[in-house]
Amino acid sequence: MTGGSAALPPTPSQTIGPFFGHALPFAGGGDLAPAAHPGAVTVHGRVHDGAGAPVPDAIVELWQNGPEGRPPRAPGSLARRDGDLAQEFTGFGRVATDAEGRWSARTLRPGARAGRAPQVSVCVFARGLLHHLFTRLYFPDDPAALAADPLLASLDPARRATLVATAEPLGPAPRYRFDIHLQGEKETVFLDFRDFRDFRDFR
Amino acid sequence: MTPTQRDIDLEMAAHRAAYERGRASGGPAVDHPPRDYPPYRSSALRHPTRPLVAVAGDPEAVELHGPVFGHTDVSPLDADLTGQHGGEPQGARITVTGRLLDRAGRPVAGQLVEIWQANAAGRYAHRLDRHPAPLDPHFTGAGRALTGPDGSYHFTTVQPGAYPWRNHDNAWRPAHIHFSVFGTAFTQRLVTQMYFPGDPLLAHDPVLRSVVDDDARRRLVATYDHALSRPEWSLGYRWDIVLDGPRATWAEEGR
Numbered sequence: 144m145t146g147g148s149a150a151l152p153p154t155p156s157q158t159i160g161p162f163f164g165h166a167l168p169f170a171g172g173g174d175l176a177p178a179a180h181p182g183a184v185t186v187h188g189r190v191h192d193g194a195g196a197p198v199p200d201a202i203v204e205l206w207q208n209g210p211e212g213r214p215p216r217a218p219g220s221l222a223r224r225d226g227d228l229a230q231e232f233t234g235f236g237r238v239a240t241d242a243e244g245r246w247s248a249r250t251l252r253p254g255a256r257a258g259r260a261p262q263v264s265v266c267v268f269a270r271g272l273l274h275h276l277f278t279r280l281y282f283p284d285d286p287a288a289l290a291a292d293p294l295l296a297s298l299d300p301a302r303r304a305t306l307v308a309t310a311e312p313l314g315p316a317p318r319y320r321f322d323i324h325l326q327g328e329k330e331t332v333f334l335d336f337r338d339f340r341d342f343r344d345f346r
Numbered sequence: 347m348t349p350t351q352r353d354i355d356l357e358m359a360a361h362r363a364a365y366e367r368g369r370a371s372g373g374p375a376v377d378h379p380p381r382d383y384p385p386y387r388s389s390a391l392r393h394p395t396r397p398l399v400a401v402a403g404d405p406e407a408v409e410l411h412g413p414v415f416g417h418t419d420v421s422p423l424d425a426d427l428t429g430q431h432g433g434e435p436q437g438a439r440i441t442v443t444g445r446l447l448d449r450a451g452r453p454v455a456g457q458l459v460e461i462w463q464a465n466a467a468g469r470y471a472h473r474l475d476r477h478p479a480p481l482d483p484h485f486t487g488a489g490r491a492l493t494g495p496d497g498s499y500h501f502t503t504v505q506p507g508a509y510p511w512r513n514h515d516n517a518w519r520p521a522h523i524h525f526s527v528f529g530t531a532f533t534q535r536l537v538t539q540m541y542f543p544g545d546p547l548l549a550h551d552p553v554l555r556s557v558v559d560d561d562a563r564r565r566l567v568a569t570y571d572h573a574l575s576r577p578e579w580s581l582g583y584r585w586d587i588v589l590d591g592p593r594a595t596w597a598e599e600g601r
């Protein structure tokens with residue numbers, strides 16, 4: 144959409160294509176939190192196409208609040224050192240899907256302000272996808288916060304369920320599963336931000 | 347039956363004509379490609395069929411900020427793709443420079459720009475690229491830079507080659523450089539491709555032509571700028587990038 148008269152027209156999006164593997168993934172891309180961090184949780188899932196087939200050439204980016212509920216301001220996502228507990232939490236992760244469409248990242252549970260449920264902002268890129276897609280991964284642990292969240296409350300239950308990760312009671316550290324369906328019966332709710340204007344609270 | 351280039355050209359012309367008819371009867375200009383663009387066959391099963399859900403007036407703070415990158419993340423050497431492997435790569439050396447701006451025309455400073463591309467022969471240093479063109483031991487084709495205070499970025503690389511793909515019979519991608527860019531808000535995120543002026547393949551490429559608006563499509567083509575060429579050294583291209591995103595990220599103060 145073209146905006147107001149003062150606005151420059153934007154550069155159009157193009158697909159990420161199939162050959163990003165030597166450029167975009169980086170060491171530690173999925174290690175937002177070190178394994179030894181006592182608060183570390185794993186989020187993982189699969190990306191599926193409209194036929195239910197795995198998407199083996201997608202990139203999933205994660206961006207989230209720190210545990211205290213604010214957007215992190217620390218650089219260093221691309222320079223993570225394995226196992227260094229002293230590194231600041233940057234809130235950003237990037238993982239490519241494997242041959243079975245699976246992705247996985249280890250992070251800290253984000254904080255949220257009152258009336259909002261904890262969530263991770265997710266951006267999906269893939270060959271065949273001409274313009275990336277945004278969604279949100281919500282943590283399932285606090286049903287009252289989920290019920291109060293304005294975006295979730297605006298969706299019918301079946302669609303709302305596509306945004307809420309499933310807790311997996313396996314292993315010592317918490318794990319959450321979040322599958323992404325680009326199309327079809329279980330199509331994930333994808334978000335459009337272009338119109339939000341009321342931003343003064345966040346400056 | 348595998349479609350021919352002519353079949354694809356006709357499909358693309360029909361999409362463009364339908365868009366132009368819409369414009370003539372007052373329809374909006376559309377800057378981005380539709381996620382469903384049938385001439386690009388891979389889009390068929392990979393686009394949502396339900397409308398996106400608008401997040402209007404009630405974003406999360408995190409969505410109006412973005413990850414921070416700094417000099418721990420990117421070294422100045424990362425912007426020279428010809429200097430990464432101990433020898434000069436094959437091909438014509440070029441520089442690509444431009445400014446990263448928001449829609450109000452303000453520079454977007456200190457943000458991460460990543461590029462990747464095929465080598466001069468049209469081959470990616472990627473294990474799944476089976477094009478029988480030579481790899482170049484002196485070229486991987488990946489670079490990173492942070493934008494300066496004026497939003498500028500600079501890369502030194504080689505002119506990438508065109509390469510074949512399997513979208514249709516005898517399909518070739520025009521020469522291009524992939525770009526990944528961050529803005530101050532995560533919702534300004536952009537991944538796109540930069541093309542080269544005068545390339546005859548631009549007319550036949552369903553990825554580029556998924557941008558059905560002629561003006562918008564032209565914005566994906568860099569400008570050859572002789573003032574940026576360096577004698578006995580490199581040819582210069584200029585390409586500015588304007589980030590879209592929520593109105594909140596580019597509206598004028600106080601509006």
Ligand SMILES: [Fe+2]
Pocket residue numbers: 160162464519522524
């Ligand atoms: Fe490419």
